[in-house]
Amino acid sequence: MLDAARARIASGDLELPMNAIAKDAGVGVGTMYRHFATRRVLLETLAADSYAALIAEARAAAENPDVAAGLAGLLRAALRCQLDDAALAEVLASSSYECAETLELGRELGEVSLQVLTRARAAGVIRDDVTADDMRRLTCGIRRAVDSGDDSDGTAADRYLDVVLKGLRP
Missing domain, CATH: 1.10.357.10 (Tetracycline Repressor, domain 2)
Structure with missing residues (x-):
């Protein structure tokens, strides 16, 4: 998840949409929110x-x-x-x-x-x-x-x- 988020930042996306990061990381959005309660x-x-x-x-x-x-x-x-x-x-x-x-x-x-x-x-x-x-x-x-x-x-x-x-x- 962190790698997916870093890749988004590297591409200039500082919005860090949790749904998109979860998809990029191959996990469910619930998993994202369990690890990171907020953006x-x-x-x-x-x-x-x-x-x-x-x-x-x-x-x-x-x-x-x-x-x-x-x-x-x-x-x-x-x-x-x-x-x-x-x-x-x-x-x-x-x-x-x-x-x-x-x-x-x-x-x-x-x-x-x-x-x-x-x-x-x-x-x-x-x-x-x-x-x-x-x-x-x-x-x-x-x-x-x-x-x-x-x-x-x-x-x-x-x-x-x-x-x-x-x-x-x-």
């Missing part, structure tokens, strides 16, 4: 591995002795993970979760992001009024901006992120 639960399940990978990258950013590079690394990782995994991008674009595992991942990412922000504020690298949720929203916005236009040379994400990083300075 949102399915989406969060699909994003879990990428979410965990993002947290690992966030931890590395928090431990970077170069505070500015750590902040930039966190934002680049968040953006890259969203560009690589449309399910994660959809999950991060929401402010609420249905799965306990996703709630825990969100809590963990928030804590690590706050560590990066606290260090960045203390070092004078970032404005005092920027929050971890601001950073989440900004990376989600950049991902949408990259997706909305032609990025044939693959430079838009870095260019947009550089603009945001400059705007975050005190």
